[in-house]
Amino acid sequence: MADIKDIQNEIIDEFSLFSEWMEKYEYIIDLGKSLPMIDPKAKVDNNLIKGCQSQVWLQAERTENGKVHFTADSDAIITKGIIALLIRVLDRQTPETIAHAELFFIEAIGLREHLSPTRSNGLVSMVKQMKLYGIAFQAQTGWKKHL
Amino acid sequence: MNVRTMIDIENIRKDFPILKREVNGYPLAYLDNGASAQRPAAVIDAIGHYYRMEHANVHRGVHFLSQEATRRYEEAREQLRVFINAAHDHEVLFTKGTTDSINLVANCFGRKFLAPGDEILITAMEHHSNIVPWQMICEEKGALLKVVPVADNGELEADAYAQLLNSRTRMVAMTHVSNTLGTINPVKAMIALAHERNIPVLLDGAQAVPHMAVDVQDLDVDFYTFSGHKMFGPTGVGILYGKEHWLRQMPPYQGGGNMIKTVSFEKTTYNTLPHKFEAGTPHIAGGIGLGEAARYLMQLGFDNIRAYEHELLEYATEKLTKTEGMRLIGTAPNKAAVLSFLIDGTHPYDVGMILDKLGIAVRTGHHCNQPLMDRFGIPGTIRASFAFYNTKAEIDRLAAGVERAVTMLQ
The missing domain is CATH 3.90.1150.10 (Aspartate Aminotransferase, domain 1)
Structure with a gap:
């Protein structure tokens, strides 16, 4: 798996091609539409992150090689598009990488407003939740070492 | 024309x-005026002028500035009395806003008049601020919250309202104008119906006062609440209108300065209306700005x-x-x-x-x-x-x- 810095730089490069907001949002909307569907069984309250404006479902599982696999969904398409970007960066990384990830691409591509707490679209809590999964899986690994 | x-x-x-x-x-x-409207320069200037030239604490000092600030603040109250055509200045209380006004009534009225099994009647189109304060006092008092349903077109179901009023109903608390649906409720007729059973009515007027003339005496409403910032005035200030005979019967729920007549460690006697419900130094600039907003609207x-x-x-x-x-x-x-x-x-x-x-x-x-x-x-x-x-x-x-x-x- 590529380094999360490289993936983020790749995204920044892609977004630098857009000259105006409209193209950028069209791209995000397309990403939202093409995000693989989350397993309907995962759309349970336990995985629900309730925002005031839009809702996010997030599921995480350990892969056989110790990485973390994320799937997610939202009822709003722009939120979903940004989820697709977050997943592209953090999916199938190690718990350590996820727990310590610095997500600089959000600001660089001008989407910081979507991750401001006042937006209440569930994305801020989603990023927090992804990192918590990283920390939790990390702790699990650490615990098993001592068994 | x-x-x-x-x-x-x-x-x-x-x-x-x-x-x-x-x-x-x-x-x-x-196009988000329902959440908060903007202010005309007249309001902004009135607030600026107050802080630059007129500020001192109100209702306290003998000195010139305190007297002047008190006069300006009480003139604003008078302006707001005219704005809603209340009978007396002392029926017009300054609060933090609609939410604060409703919480005041829920607490002060509820503590005095609610008993287990009593009912508060609200509607299905209320803002959370006209639901939660009643829920809290109902829980404390063992009272019940009843809800008038809304029809598909966004009007209240009149028959259901009439049926829900009963001998256990202690208060009807409803919105004058719906913030989401825009529905203007037929409040005058609804108040009359409640009064036939001697049930007082509180109206949430936050979405009404920016758009229409409100006459509390004509409506014969018992409590009327609204916010400054939705009627082109400052944030953090609003009004609770209450009929004198209700306000007299209700105990205050916030203690402090300004709301007392005498204090000793054994016994405190409360100040007269409206000060009984206005504990602490108020939002003086806000009150003055709100008076100016009312003046602006009436001029228009x-x-x-x-x-x-x-x-x-x-x-x-x-x-x-x-x-x-x-x-x-x-x-x-x-x-x-x-x-x-x-x-x-x-x-x-x-x-x-x-x-x-x-x-x-x-x-x-x-x-x-x-x-x-x-x-x-x-x-x-x-x-x-x-x-x-x-x-x-x-x-x-x-x-x-x-x-x-x-x-x-x-």
């Missing part, structure tokens, strides 16, 4: 400095405001309903200038985001009306709420923006 000849929109817009702003490269189209004239806003609402309804898949939420015949809608296959948040990029400010989401959203089975709406400074050109931009959003999203 053309309404535009009666109120000159271009000149009115000049009174509101913020309307000159650009947002995301476009002139601001501010509510007949002019209503006529022009009605024209805006009709224009916007006609324009917006041309969009394919458009679903209006709230189609009562008697409506304030609020347009709540959904478009098939799009989420309100997405549409709101794209409108924002076009410099158009609307509200999206549940509008602090979660039970009402559940009633209509929707996650939220896009809401455009108009004020007298909005124009048909801004509505054209809204309609074009919505079309553009739909093209991008579907």
